[in-house]
Amino acid sequence: MKIGQSGTRVLVFLAVFVASSLAGQASAATYNLRADTTTATLPDGTAVTVWGFADDTTAGAGNGVVSVPGPQLTVADGTLTINLRNNLKVPISLLIPGLPVVPNANPAALAGTRGATANYDNIAPAVPIPQNPNFPPSNPGTISSYATKQRVRSFTTEVQPGSSASYSFGAVRPGTFLYESGTQPAVQIPMGLYGALVVTGTTGQAYPPTANNPNTTFDRDQVVLFSEILAKYDYSAGRFVTMNEDVIKAVGAQTWTAAVPSFSTLDYKxxxxxxxxxxxPDTIAATPISAAPNAPTVPGIYAPPGKKLLLRLLNAGQETRAPAIQGSYLDNVDPALAKAHAIYPQIIAEDARLYPYAKQEFAPILPAGKAMDALVDLTAAVSPGYYALYDRRLGVTNAGVYPGGMMTFLASWDPTVRDCSPFKGDLNGDGTINVFDVIMALKLVLANGYDARADITAGGSGLLTAGLPCGKGTVTIADALLILQKAVGLNPY
Amino acid sequence: MMTIRNTLGAVMALVGLSCFPVADGYAMIDGHTGAGTTPVFNLTAKQGRVATGDGNSLIFWGFADDDGQDSSQSLKGQVQYPGPTLIVTEGATVTVNLANTLPEPVSLVFPGLDVLTSVVPVFRNGMKGRLSSIVPEAAPSGKQTYTFTATRPGTFYYQSGSNQAVQIRMGLFGAIIVRPKVQTAKTYTNVFPNHQTTDKTFTKFAYNEAGVPDQVTPPGGTAISNIGASTGYDREFLYLMSEMDPDFQVWMELGRNTAKSPASFGDWIDPVIKRDFTQWKANYWFANGRNAPDDMGGAFDKNLPNQPYNCLPLMHPGEMILTRFVNMGRDLHPLHTHGNHQRIVAEDGLIASSAANPLDQSLTTITGADLSTEEFTLTMAPGNSFDSLFTWTGKGLGWDAYGHKPGDPPAPYEYLADHVGGPASSIIAPGPQDTLTSKYANGQFQPPLPDGTPAPAQAVPTVFSADPLTLTFDQWFSGSPYLGSTEPLPPSNVSLNYGGSSYYFMWHSHAEREITNNDVFPGGMLTMMGIVPASIALPAE
Known part of the structure; x- marks a missing residue:
């Protein structure tokens, strides 16, 4: 907090001289994160123990919900302080690639004396290994061995189990970032110690625009963070064993400080x-992946026609991804005049730096650790849509079963005006569309009643609206017929 | 070696009173050219077999062209890997009718193309989340129709939007090429400074550039060629990359429960060979559906009935060749061009320019700076397409690649500074010969005469007389280090050299494991790009 205040003072000082040029108010944001264990339940019912972060109201309060990825941090530009409480049994740390740490703000610098800080493992081979004579021992006259050597295990200062520490980042600029553990990253990041940081600048603007990359404004933004759960097949047991399971086993009940158990991540995929x-399909569930407040309930990512959606693509996984966003919209309500337009996501920035020129790609490369800002411009769209967003490297399965994995949809309609969800027709809300729903729809027609879930057809010329059951404000026999078709598997929508 | 076909009708009259061809073109890219403004393609999804470069045979799922291709060697109704290359003209409204003979639903996604038919996903039986396809599908034994507008020229593709974890690995994809409708001949001056021929005239273009000037003047400078903003080309080739894990393909054929539909990728757990779906790892790599060396065989080879396309670029020095890259695999394939850098002029069907609206590809005026990049290893991501231009003149070798004698005229497009005795050459006569190395001062090599005296300088081009007992000769070597020269090879040597006097550069995946067939080098994504001397005719485009 001390650093944040001095940062503010500097800016106040600057403001005296260049007040008119300051676009926004710098601030000092503080988050109280707690690393802890929780259980992630996957769509096929598999429960996996993960390490995640929780957002506590005050340091050590322990009242936040542990999640993977960790809570999305949203700050204005300025200074960011994260008070980190470690409830895990191993030392952890926290770093944000792309953001400079405030010098001397952290408890102990990495450059400390070897062995004196906990950033190094004191683990040594059981048998001393003679030192290479070309590299004389630091203490001439004695035979050195690995017993006096240490292996670095952390990129930055650690927080010991049961302890807390504070990390401060200065010069925070607008952009999309990952935060993640900097300790034993090969183990701790796949275990779940990662999350998204969004630094906001001017409202509705991802970055200050430039003459050659001017389109940086958006109506909505959405973090899309890709990651994986790793496993290997145990042929003797006849089942997949997640790396999480083996890491938890290796850590055991012990609390590790000076050394952490070594663990091979080699065979896990x-x-x-x-x-x-x-x-x-949890990515299109009723409470979908959207973290945006006041987002209407849609099955997927809310991307209304006529608006611009900024996708903040992040990869906290181990493999390269190719997020493909595919579909076309119509630009006119009159079918005779309407032209179709393919959705070309416009990549405006990478690693929180604006490109000199934006580029448009339908499947950009998103390597591990990468942040990429993609603008989906639907300002010319008048038709509703339900557009697939999926990994073109085919991470689209749950334990091998398609459909699954890294797939969701951009739900391009405004449900407060008219719901176009392709899951409409389930009138009794039992998760399936069957003859009972048809009967309920017929009853509605006979009684001149209304239920938005039964309002399927567009009326007038077309049965559906761009293939979607957006409805028209009344329930007619045509709606009941389409629900019937759906119930018998004809899939009219 | 490539099959050449007429694409009459691909270029349409602008005024539109009648559809008559205004230009007569030839394609080096085999495929099905959809004529007119409303072409219709009829594809059927089927199972077939690919033959790999090492003689293996694997099943695949692909598309058949029910109408046959515009080729003298039609493949009517024959399933092929990859699917038929669909070639249309900018502005066309294209209909693709898909029929499905596979035991599970198949659908077609057209990334980057303006699809007029609805693109809503299919959820089975109203069950929430039970996604069947991300776009409308053709059920088993069913049909589906897709319509798109080819609004912009470029290189695109189609792929299945159903059970993609299995179906894309199985081969349900193909390329789409949209040619610009306006192709007005343009001449660019001084494209090859200090060459025997300096200007280039193009009649074929990958993208629209009617309004792009052939010269630009930098601030305070003099006018220079605007070739950097051009996508003009002399010859074009397709590189559609894909890969297979043979263990997975074998499991799909023999190991899985074929009654289960759709095929579940997650069922692939083989306790005998200890392979499972998380370990999927390609071991065959394909360019246009063939492994090396088959990709260098003729197109429509009857021995490869399901793999009609080959991949063997041939060019004359100074020609501009357009390579359309499409990566339909799930791995990155860094395609490396030996011989020169390639210039990436477009990605995902959009020309590399800083146009304010990149989707406005009409480029009838100068819309932005040229953002093309020169690379020799292309970062080719899965599901992406790239267009690259490549040319070669031998410039800067420092010796006369043609082996000219003093007084010989330079070859077309020869770099004059490297020409022996040329008017602008810094290299004049070969100079004195070193008796130990038999090299002349200019680097040319000439063995001494039988009596040990230096051979007279005018005897160049040389005789290549390396010891055939201690050296091996590859099948692409002409026997001579000079372009356009043929020299004797050992009697047993089989030459695949075009005209017997061409240069070859290997174009291949730079992930070197990908130039093997099932772990054995050579194979995979490897082909030879031939520089054919201008004196030897190549099939006209």
Whole structure:
């Protein structure tokens, strides 16, 4: 907090001289994160123990919900302080690639004396290994061995189990970032110690625009964070064993400080593919992956026609992803005049830096650790749509079963005006569309009643609206007929 | 070696009073050209077999062209890997009728193309989340129709939007090429400074550039060629990349429960060979559906009935060749062009320019700076397409690649500074010969005469007389280090050299494991790009 205040003072000082040029008010944001264990339940029912972060109201309050990815941090530009409480049994740390740490703000610098800080493992081989004579021992006359050597295990200062520490980041600029553990990252990041940081600048603007990359404004933004749960097949047991299970076993009940158990991540491959910690179909569930407040309930990511959606793509996984966003919209309500337009996501920035020129790609490369801002411009769209967003590297399964994994949909309609969800027709809310729903729809027609879930056809010329059951404000026999078709598997919508 | 076909009618009259061809073109890219403004393609999804470069045979799922292709060697109704290359003209409204003979639903996604038919996903039986396809599908034994507008020229593709974890690995994809409707001949001056021929005239273009000037003047400078903003080309080739894990393909054929539909990728757990779906790892790599060396065989080879396309670019020095790359696999394939850098002029069907609206590809005026990049290893992501231009003149070798004698005229497009005795050459006569190395001062090599005396300088081009007992000769070597020269090879040597006097550069995946067939080098994504001397005719485009 001390650093944040001095940062503010500097800006106040600057403001005296260049007040008119300051676009926004710098601030000092503080988050109280707690690393802890929780259980992630995947769509096929598999429960996996993960390490995640929780957002506590005050440091050590312990009242936040542990999640993977960790809570989305949203701050204005300025200074960010994260008070980190470690409830895990191993040392952890926190870093944000792309953001500078405030010098001397952290409890102990990495450059401390070897062995004196906990950033190094004191673990040594059981048998001393003679030192390479070309690299003389630091203490001439004695035979050195690995017993006096240590292996670095952390990129930054650690927080010991049961302890707390504070991390401060200065010069926070607008952009999309990952935060993640900097300790034993090969183990701790796949275990779930990662999350998204969004630094907001001017409202509705991802970055200050430039002459050659001017389109940085958006109506809505959405973090889309890709990650994986790793596993290997145990042929003797006849089942997949997640890396999480083996890591938890290796850590055991002991609390590790000076050394952490070594663990080979070599043979583990992605078994579950996650977007914002969820696999399809959980990515289109009633409370979908949207973190935006006041977002209407849609099955997927809310992307209304006529608006611009900024997708903040992040990859906290181990493999390269190719997020494909595919579909076309119509630009005129009159079918005779309407032209179709393919959705070309416009990549405006990478690693929180604006490109000199934006580029449009339908399946950009998103390597591990990458942040990428993609603008989906639907300002010319008048038709509703339900557009697939999925990993073109085929991480679209749950334990191998398609559909699943890194797949969701951009729900492009305004449900407060008219709901176009393709799951309409389930009038009794039992999760299926069957003859009971048809009977309920027929009853509605006979009674001149109304239920938005039975309002399917567009009326007038077309049966559906761009293939979607948006309805028209009344329930007619045509709606009941389409629900019947759906119930018998003809899939009219 | 490539099959050449007429694409009459691909270029349409602008005024539209009647559809008559205004230009006569030839394609080096085999495929089905959809004529007119409303072409219709009829594809059927089927199962077939691919033959790999090492003689293996694997099942695949692909598309058949029910109308046959515009080729003398029609493949009517024959399933092929990859699917038929669909070639249309900008502005066309294209209909694709899909029929499905596979035991599970199949659908078609057209990324980057303006699809007029609805693109809503299919959920089975109203069950929430039970997604069947991300776009409308053709059920088993069913049909589905898709319509898109080819609004912009470019290189695109189609792929299945159903059970993608299995179906894309199985081969349900193909390329789509949209040619610009206006192709007005343009001449660019001084494209090859200090070459025997300096200007280039193009009649074929990958993208629209009617309004792009052939010269630009930088601030305070003099006018220079605007070739950097051009997508003009002389010859074009397709590189559609894909890959297979043979263990998975075998399991799909023999191991899985075929009654289960759709095929579940997650069922692939083989305790005998200890492979499972999380370990899927390609071991065959394909360019246009063939492994090396088959990709260098003729197109429509009857021995490869399901793999009609080959991949063997041939060019004359100074020609501009357009390569349309499409990566339909799930791995990155870094395609490396030996011989020169390639210039990436477009990605995902959009020309690399800083146009304010990149989707406005009409480019009838200068809309932005040229953002093309020169690379020799292309970062080719899955599900992406790239267009690249490549040319070669031998410039800067420092010696006369043609082996000219003093007084010989330079070859077309020869770099004059490297020409022996040329008017602008810094290299004049070969100079004195080193008796130990038999090299002349200019680097040319000439063995001494039998009596040990230096051979007279005018004897170049040389005789290549390396010891055939201690050296091996690859099948692409002409026997001579000089372009356009043929020299004797050992009697047993089989030459695949075009005209016997061409240069070859290997174009291949730079992930070197990908130039094997089932772990054995050579194979995979490897082909030879031939520089054919101008004196030897190539099939006209």
């Amino acid at each position: 992605p078994l579950y593919y996650l977007i914002n910690g969820k696999s399809y």
